[in-house]
Amino acid sequence: MKPWTEFDFSDVVPEHVAEIPGHLAQIAYPEHFKTVMGLFLPIYKAKERSERALALTYELIELNPAYYFVWDFRFEIVRAIGSDVFDYKLVGLTPSAPAQPETSEDGEFVNQFTLSKSKNYQIWNYRALLLDRHNELWYRGEKLIVSMVLEDDAKNFHAWSHLRWVITQSVKHAPQAFDAVQLLADCTALLLEDVFNNSVWAYRFFLLKTYPSLFDIDEELKLVTAHIASAPSNESAWSYLSGVLDDKASSTTAATSSAVQFALAFQDEPLALQFLAEHAQENVSTYYSLLAEKEPFAKSFWLAQVAE
Amino acid sequence: METSPSVEAVIELQSKIDDIFAGSSEQDLNTHTRFLRMMLGVDGSLPSPFVKLDASHPWLVFWPLNSLELVGSPASPEEKARAAETILQLQNPDGGFAGGVGQSSHVIGTYAAIMALSYGSPEHWARINVGKMYEWLMSLKQPNGSFITCEHGEADPRTSYCALAVATILNIVTPALTENVGEYIQSCQTYEGGYANTPLGEAHGGYAFCSLATLMMLKRDYPRYGLEKYCNISKLSRWLLRRQDPAAGAFNGRTNKLVDSCYSHWIGGCWPLVSQVLDVVDNGQLWNRQGLRDYLVKCCQFKVGGFIDKPGARPDAYHSNYSLCGLALAQHIYTLTGSVFDWTSQRVDVGPEKEVVPINPIFGIPTAQAVCMGTYFTPQTPSREEYQGFALYVSATVALLLFLAWSLVPQEWLHSINVVYFPSRYWAVAVPAFILVLMLYIYIGLDAYNKEVLTPSPTSLHTFTDIDTMVHDEPLSEVNKKMYS
Structure with a gap:
């Protein structure tokens, strides 16, 4: 990939980029920025979809990853000049079709960028835009990139969101891309790594709803109660327990009553009291009164639930 | 030759800056x-x-x-x-x-x-x-x-x-x-x-x-x-x-x-x-x-x-x-x-x-x-209530003016502008008078009703209170309130 400096821009009349006198919150732009943006703006306005325009987008995205309009333009260029093939060399996969040298560098840029700026909204949206070929390999590649990001930042909201999106898409377009049983097993392993990681619990709930055949309420009950027993103050686990039991499609009354029996042993724990108040058949108002006692900051709130 | 400050001096300076x-x-x-x-x-x-x-x-x-x-x-x-x-x-x-x-x-x-x-x-x-x-x-x-x-x-x-x-x-x-x-x-x-x-x-x-x-x-x-x-x-x-x-x-x-x-x-x-x-x-x-x-x-x-x-x-x-x-x-x-x-x-x-x-x-x-x-950005269109109020105000004013014209303007003047069909002006005095007298009778009637019908006779059981137990008669609604609420 050639840097923008190696392209010829002699035919472009650069725009004057500067602070506007009298206006508020103006930024003292560095000279380098003024030059690049000055060249980019006329090309952007002329909708020139070319290699040199692409080179400018790299530079600007490096300067400010949140340039949504540059990402948008970049997507249009990539579409127009056909260099939208991802390169999964980075993550140990080979592309399905032989990629051209420039394009594989392009894919590498996107991958590297994802790893270094994983909290940026635009990069994830950009990946999703490019991912329209519905190829099994690509879906697996996306999952690998997500795993790499999660290794550094296990609660990265964007990465988890992207993973859910990739799986949802694969179910529609390439059902063979993932083995659902394996996904759930991986998720179980992640819970063992950090039982307080709420993103994993939310992901597990997503998996059960996406692959309903995996949803065995007794299995889930076994897993979540074991985790609660090891860490009774874990809000994520209690919420998940309520979540699976409240799911009308897969839950049973037998499961609820066995969970209530289980929770009776943890009555020192406000989360357990809340669970009992919501799911037990009897003594509901007692549990709310106990909650009001244990959590004086929410006294009015819990007492109001007693009255209901 | 320049000498670098000692590490201790730099750390001390840094902590002062941090403090400020x-x-x-x-x-x-x-x-x-x-x-x-x-x-x-x-x-x-x-x-x-x-x-x-x-x-x-x-x-x-x-x-x-x-x-x-x-x-x-x-x-x-x-x-x-x-x-x-x-x-x-x-x-x-x-x-x-x-x-x-x-x-x-x-x-x-x-x-x-x-x-x-x-x-x-x-x-x-x-x-x-x-x-x-x-x-x-x-x-x-x-x-x-x-x-x-x-x-x-x-x-x-x-x-x-x-x-x-x-x-x-x-x-x-x-x-x-x-x-x-x-x-x-x-x-x-x-x-x-x-x-x-x-x-x-x-x-x-x-x-x-x-x-x-x-x-x-x-x-x-x-x-x-x-x-x-x-x-x-x-x-x-x-x-x-x-x-x-x-x-x-x-x-x-x-x-x-x-x-x-x-x-x-x-x-x-x-x-x-x-x-x-x-x-x-x-x-x-x-x-x-x-x-x-x-x-x-x-x-x-x-x-x-x-x-x-x-x-x-x-x-x-x-x-x-x-x-x-x-x-x-x-x-x-x-x-x-x-x-x-x-x-x-x-x-x-x-x-x-x-x-x-x-x-x-x-x-x-x-x-x-x-x-x-x-x-x-909200156009100031009057609400329905405003329209109704205005219509009521206008019609009340018109009604009052008509009444005053009917009762006070000499009959010849009305005839001269060809207004000949209107009720006898006797009613302009009589109707208000009837209403006033009716109100008077209502006051007298209410007073009489209270004394003759609603007030129990001195020998009625309802007026007794047992001084030992303080038991006395109460209306049914009060009884219900005390017993069931």
Whole structure:
């Protein structure tokens, strides 16, 4: 990939980029920025979809990853000049079709960028835009990139969101891309790594709803109660327990009553009291009164639930 | 030859510098003015690292401008006009506002732009291209009820909130704009009770606020509608309750995550919205206001001005604005009294610091400010009651004039203008006289009825009270009240 400096821009009349006198919150732009943006703006306005325009987008995205309009333009260029093939060399996969040298560098840029700026909204949206070929390999590649990001930042909201999106898409377009049983097993392993990681619990709930055949309420009950027993103050686990039991499609009354029996042993724990108040058949108002006692900051709130 | 200072000297100097500039302390809220004015760039440009925020110009103006207003040291009218000019420069021909000059329109920036423009004047508001704005918002609308941020952009409850807030203030909400919006937001509520960026996602404070506020804007004059129809209030309120760390007092944005001052607004801001539909009245003890106030005042104020997300961090305009919003939420109980613009606030004593200006919990700007701009874009058509009242007033006046003419004007004059058919004028005196006498008889009759019928005779059992047991007769309704209530 050639840097923008190696392209010829002699035919472009650069725009004057500067602070506007009298206006508020103006930024003292560095000279380098003024030059690049000055060249980019006329090309952007002329909708020139070319290699040199692409080179400018790299530079600007490096300067400010949140340039949504540059990402948008970049997507249009990539579409127009056909260099939208991802390169999964980075993550140990080979592309399905032989990629051209420039394009594989392009894919590498996107991958590297994802790893270094994983909290940026635009990069994830950009990946999703490019991912329209519905190829099994690509879906697996996306999952690998997500795993790499999660290794550094296990609660990265964007990465988890992207993973859910990739799986949802694969179910529609390439059902063979993932083995659902394996996904759930991986998720179980992640819970063992950090039982307080709420993103994993939310992901597990997503998996059960996406692959309903995996949803065995007794299995889930076994897993979540074991985790609660090891860490009774874990809000994520209690919420998940309520979540699976409240799911009308897969839950049973037998499961609820066995969970209530289980929770009776943890009555020192406000989360357990809340669970009992919501799911037990009897003594509901007692549990709310106990909650009001244990959590004086929410006294009015819990007492109001007693009255209901 | 130059000599380097010793390591000890450098460390000592560093610790002195840290002591002067860094760290948080309990301090007067006025100490933030200088920092906020610097962030607003009143006297000079922001330094070059702010290029990273070059696509967020509306926010760069909005955050410090709003913060200054909340903290009670507002920008001058001249500075507000400068702010409005800065924002109007970002308006694109398609109707939306850009993140910076030359950039395309973006709905999140457009929200910040409109909120910042609320500090302008009608002269600036007249320059907003409202018609084009509507078309542009509609172009972002997706069949599932969500909005995308810009062309090829992402969609989530943030964008729904920004789109509807803009449309509500500019009064361009139509059934077409809100179609499926409630259903979409509903689909983002998770098993935990909070809201995620997509269906089946992980509940998050930012999306929770945006979702709730969006639901409240579905019907401008009946804000509770969206919450009642599309939200599981019980699950949501319990999730909200658990976002407040009992020890720190601050809110986190997701389960088992660290607290951050910006969630003072994203989670704290959910409370005034949700408490409008809860069965329990917010008496100041619904959530821990004191805890939030203590965290913000004691832990988040940077010594040289500005608020930080948590101790050890650096201040910025974003956290300053949402910390101050958090204080405005902790210091007041908010009650909805009408449309999305009509809120009253009642002061709660949480600490000795000055009162932060109460905000409109839906828009995050001072209540009066939202009313002012909202009113400008609302055509002043009289209500049905006003029409009825006026008609009644006119007909009553006409009836009185006719009566006076009939009873007082000499008969010859009426005949001379060819008015010959009217009742005998005897009735003009007789009817009022009959009414007066009837009233007199009613008074006499009532008096007689009380004495002769309602008063029991002195020998009646109803008048006895047993002096030992104090038992006496009571009407059946009183008996029922005492026995069964």
